[in-house]
Amino acid sequence: MPQYPPIADHGMIGDLQTVALVASDGAVDWFCAPRFDSPSIFAALLDQERGGSFRIAADAPDVRVTQLYLPDTAVLVTRFLTAAGVGEVVDLMPLDSPETATDRHRMFRVMRVVRGSMSFTVDCSPRFDYGRATHTLKMAETGDSAVFTGPGVDLHLQSSAPLWTDNGTDVQGAVTLRAGETAAIVLTTCANDAEPPEPLTRAAAETAWASTVDFWHRWLRTSRYRGRWRQTVNRSAITLKLLTYAPTGAPVAAATAGLPEQIGGERNWDYRYTWIRDASLSLGALIDLGFTDEANAFRRWLGERLAAGATGSGRPLQIMYRVDGDPKLGEEVLDHLEGYRKSFPVRIGNGAADQLQLDIYGEAAFALTHSGGIAESGGFEGWQAIARVLDWLADNWDQPDEGIWETRGGRKNFTYSRLMSWVAFARGIRLAREYARPADLERWTATRDAIFLQVMERGWSEKHRAFVQHYDSDVLDSSLLLMPTVGFVAPKDPRWLATLDAMDRELVSDSLVYRYDPSASPDGLRGSEGTFTLCTFHYVQALARADRVGEARYAFEKMLTYANHVGLFAEEIGPTGEQLGNFPQAFTHLSLITAAMALDDALDKAEAREP
Template sequence: MAGTPTFEAAGGDPYLPISDHGLIGDLRTVALVGTNGTIDWYCCPAFDAPSVFAAILDAERGGCFELAAIGPARTKQFYFPDTNVLITRFYAEDGVGEVQDFMPVGGGSVEADRHRLIRRVVCVRGSLPFRVRVAPRFDYGAQPHTLRMVGDMAVFASENLSLALTATVPLELRGPDARADFKLSEGESAVFALDQVGGDVQPRGCARTEAERQFTSTVAYWRRWLAQSRYRGRWREMVHRSALTLKLLTYAPTGAIVAAATTSLPEQLGGERNWDYRYVWVRDAAFCVYALLRLGFSSEAEAFMEFVTRHITPGDGRASGPLQIMYGIDGRTDLTERELPHLDGHRGSAPVRVGNAAADQLQLDIYGALIDSVYLYDKWAKPVSSDQWDDVCALVDWVCAHWDQPDEGIWETRGGRKNFLYSRLMCWVAIERAIRMAHRRGLPADLSHWREVRDTIYRRIMSRGWSASRQAFMQHEDGEVLDAAVLMMPLAKFIAPTDPKWLSTLDALTQDLVSDSLVYRYDPQASPDGLRGDEGTFSICSFWYVEALVHAGRLDEARLAFEKMLTYANHLGLYAEEISSTGEQQGNFPQAFTHLALISAAFNLDRALG
């Protein structure tokens, strides 16, 4: 079949594990490159555009860009130091070769619109034969395309998108795909470049000299960016890889930060917990601002604040609040969720979804995350403007009037609204941080009313969020179910990290939700969330756990838990959303939430260890 990948993972499985991938991008979109040399996820021209390569979601119909040594070969994948340039090396009996994958960053607007994806193949020892197959499947594999040669370029044209493939070796057209077999000797190279074309972007070749120039400029860009980091701690490599990953998840034209690079990678193989994360979650992006500010990347924080000012401002009020919980990377609000039944899903994990119905949920915690990020930006980067302060006041006034209602909560449950403790906690944070800003800057605010509501929320959490029988703070009011989200209580400065009530909560969480330092969000059997199946440990919660141990003074436990978490990263230091019971990455990949939590945990653990 034309759509079936040539290369298969070990054991004949056409799907690589989620973790067997690296990420490249141009601050507008990204691609996942497998350890076998195959690009099996790529959306063009933006993160949330329909896919061109999606073999990770359907090996037969999704489309891919294969490039690998012919014959038996071991592979190793790594990043060029301090960059997002990815190297996949092939070790064979007759030689060693490597594929250098990257997307040039910057340039003029026309060049940025090209979204050039360069794959440079180099033989470093001996000689090696290679095979390439470029098999795009437009619009999530639903839209046909034509293929023709224009000079020495292969042009793939669909109704809504055209791509041009240039190569320094002869291409053969076979059905809807372009292919080539070639052999390189030591010191020789070949270049493949895939461009979006149309409009002002004309097809343009990519000779070896241009590929070399763009490789050099891309390496220089990433090293120049990373040099701004102020982190000099014990875990520099992992922290900087997380920072580089968060930067890749940034949409440069608007300053938006997406939650993850993919859609519908399963939280449980064969299960239905498959969601589209290629959007801007107010919560996730606000936490990203905190992590980047910690490291000294203030321009990214400023760009996100500009996105907030343009798109995430109090509107005329909807049933779910003045803000949505998530937005498109261009600020759009319509994120209608639909299923793609023609795709099998990763290893049969259907349905594949695009869009996200959670956009219409009420999640009160987002106000605390957002206003906390505004507070930190105002404190560490740049004072907020008078218009921005007016927006903050409007949000806080809304929180004061609406905090006392059930919502879907941080975990976006689809089993009905509850009075979640975490939502109450972050409403308290929203008001408390705004009060701090008003005091520090002398800004106008209804402080007496804000203080009254803040204190009411505090007392409500202490009285109805606490379970005397469990000696712990619970997931929701008057309940008996634990939730790892309450790990944020001391981190948000709501409760002293050595308060006896908090320490007993930490012990209860350790007993019920922690497995060898890995932390489950909650028990879906004890607290039904409206979905079938189980899930793995949630990686952001594991890093929250580390921070909670740090603040409680349990530094040996914290360091051990942190070091263990680092061993669950993939070979490049990347994390998906969850870790399965067998230690595999699962869920969308890589996930911003996890990487920002790693940065925060490393920073605070470093500081505590001295």
Template sequence: MQDHPLIADHGLIGDLRTAALIATDGTLDWFCAPRFDSPSVFGALLDPVRGGRLATHPATAGYTAKQLYLPDTAVLITRFMTEAGVGEVVDFMPIDGHHDRHRLVRLVRCVRGEMTFSVRVAPRFDYAREPFETHLAEDGVVFQGARSVLTVRLIREPGDARAATGVDGEGDVHAELRLRAGEARGLLLETGAAGPVSAVPVAEALRLFDETVDFWESWLGRCTYAGRWREMVNRSAITLKLMTYAPTGALIAAPTAALPEQIGGERNWDYRYTWVRDASFSVYSLLSLGFTDEALALGRWLRDRVDEQDGKDGGGPLQIMYRVDGSSDLTEEILPHWSGYRGSAPVRIGNGAAGQLQLDIYGEAMDSLYVAGRHGLAPGHQGWLAIRDLADWVAANWSQPEEGIWETRGGRQNFTYGRLMCWVALDRALRMAAEHGRPAPLETWRRERDALYTEIMTRGWSTARQAFRQHYDTEVLDSSLLRMPTVGFITPADPMWASTLRAMEKELVTDSLVYRYDPAASPDGLRGSEGTFSLCTFAYVSALAAAGELDRARLTFEKMLTYANHLGLFSEEIGLTGEQLGNFPQAFTHLALIDAAVTLDRELDRHPRAAARRHTVVAAR
């Protein structure tokens, strides 16, 4: 089996409808079209033999490769250094607004000396389940399947000689590009209906490059963040934008599927969908950076999901996740013919957790709508009716056992975090009704909110552990509860919270990295273990900062930034030796990074002596 690039050895490009992952060796090994959640065109990330790839690299061995983003953009540059010269592969996707047409430009250029590039185009439609035919033309090639088509057009100068190409027994196309310093050629890949295969002049490719750069620089220019970690926050903002489906405003959890939480394990999920939880968190994060249009679009997406559900059969008015167009069919299936990332099978597409009951999503959704309202995005009449219906449902149904935030598959429990966020849902509904003078059953909501508070403080508290616990029938700790002071349920100075934080640090924190919970102590219905959860680490930073422990918060944040990849991107988890695990890049992680940076900036500005104090490295926990 061929070696996989590491999960972290990738950059992300996209056109706000779909995205592609490109490894540091110039291999495009993950691309789905026409949408994030569509079947794959290239999938070598999950099977290097059967998955398909677009490979471009020096034809000679012994090269060194480096990768960077053009500053303040989503244009990815992979640089190759050899004894004969230096070359670059520049990848980007123009933002043109077409729903069905997606263009990926790969400019190949020599910047010093001379270089011959080897090119291989090997698509595998529908997760390598759809056969295709290869049709060579003078100016490119068409890969035609029964339902899919990929057109590859050459980027070249008028008068160039016919490119030397060949087709192998798999239908893959091989070619070589010989370039001298200052020359640029390349490929333009286009999905959708097949058309005439005409060459793309280099000048046209450069025009698309300029337009794409202008788009990203203009978009990022709206960011209002001016804090201490601007580069990392800006990269996180661009990454979140890349994972936003423009037609609906939906934010996917990650552009990948089935990347493992443990190498060789079974915790391999499809994250190419929009979670109500992630979308809700992102409203707050985007507003904190000044991106009101994106926050408003997500708020509308959330309201549409509430409007279209009826809450029958005890399932709740919201499903926990949806496709990017708002549809709810996420049937999970396994691809038995794919080996998985580094042998991590099964490879799953679709997500069977979509039908779970997770009560926390109602608090996160309501909190985001409340925050949006305080930023001038208050709901209209129909929006308020939808919010009122949601709060009514929470008031009547919060006492149900549920699956919890981590989508465990070990059965329903009375999760403390779910109860906490139901408290948030009713608390924010009460606040919105009062602040905007909206009609509502205030006494019912207030009664149920206060009952939730009492229950959490009694049944959610473990006297033995002197800490809030994962659910009522366990002594296990859960780092989701790091958000208790953030949502205003408890003050950071409360002795019960200080005791909980110390207990979490003793059990869930390792060298500043934070586990979600201990699977060995809290069976979740799945085999194997997992790494530390990057969202929780950034939440820990925010909790420390809110508690006034600014030195520790800042050091933890800075240490966490060292686990980013070479481009500033994070996956879902960090493994024992510091490797990135899980789907990549992970929206939740980048949202939490933004929130931690904003929180730290605010607290450091309030305490300038702490901000100016020289920090010392403390012993690892």
């Protein structure tokens, strides 16, 4: 039976157009090119036999393996420790011109020995188009390079270690090194019949290393964060940056597709797209950290989506897009892949793209107006984009929708959707007044107030003494943890404190937070799921704002223990502490950043009050 590594047993490298996941055994078992959402070249995470992988590992018994990032970079080091020696594989993807979209991407894998001696083995077994396409292999007579040709993509493998093929499809290699010696392999993807890459030299590998380290160090110096969890926040910021498609400024929700929310279950989605919600909230975290270039790039992308409108729906926005703004995300099942640990079906594309989720207009307004935004720097056209959204929302806010969690159990009057519609009007009204912009303020104000009163009357359960998931229900929903963050209620409002207590009882388990109870609120899918890491960090924020600072800090510190060995988080945490769902998830890392900043602020205030 195939042995799958834990989802969390990976580091991530990337060049701001695509990423690769490297397991701690030295295997690249997820890589798509030329973009995040392109068909896979290595996808052993979804099928160990058919998916394809690229492994470099120590050839020795009783190997102990560790993995770490070079501090404050996306350079990943996998260390192999044996009695005979200590060796490393250093993985990186150079960032040559990340803002220019290209089919050409390079992955450097450098083997080196720091003590004693070590033999490394190489196995490069690509499987193009999610393992659906065949390829040809051409080996150089010199044994130092090979070219795999798949549909639309050539894969050039160059090596300073000897290479060969046993089957005419895959490439193997081996090298023995002593302390101080190195060998390098570079994998280059490009379009069919494109110019071949320059020859691999020691100087080229050293330049790739130096330029990549320098890029990340220079970028991270922009951060304004000086709080208590600096290294943790830095790693989350780098992760958000790695998951952003630099040519357009659009961040993807996660690096992967098809990884399960429940082992063996059907909740296996494709997250390699840009959600308006996730990206908009990420923008706020990046601005608060000082990364304004990234924020402004996303605002431009979002403005272009508003100008285009949602395909065929008459709405201002679709809930998600491809990184280049393409709204077509047709969902299909890859029947030939068994799925991670037989978690089937494996889906690519996302059928939720055409759902009605009214909350996205509140998050979009947040993105466009945060710290001035389009209202100040986007000129007249920028303000018109905001005004059009609010005018449309004034006509459409009061209807059932699919909600933030993209349930497939039918539309409902979700409280969170109303909450974020309120945010859209509250933000728009404030900015229209602050910057003296033309607006139908009378109508916007009346709509804002109507939403507020409706949530207070219909979103509140007197029986349950809590705000609830949707009207006419008693189901709790942790998306509402954002109610005090967005200013809808005060952090110590009696209704909010009662809601927080109810969530403590029903949704919180050892500080970990569930989204909602699927058995109480059927979502159209079989099975269950783990606790939702995003919601746990939102819970930390809510505790901190409610002056439950000790609880907040303890919950935050416990949550950090669930990070993987290099500080990355997937979407969920399972019953035994394993990470579940697509990995790493941007939404999780943005909520970690905002939780850290909120907790720092609360702790500073608490310490200032101490005698």
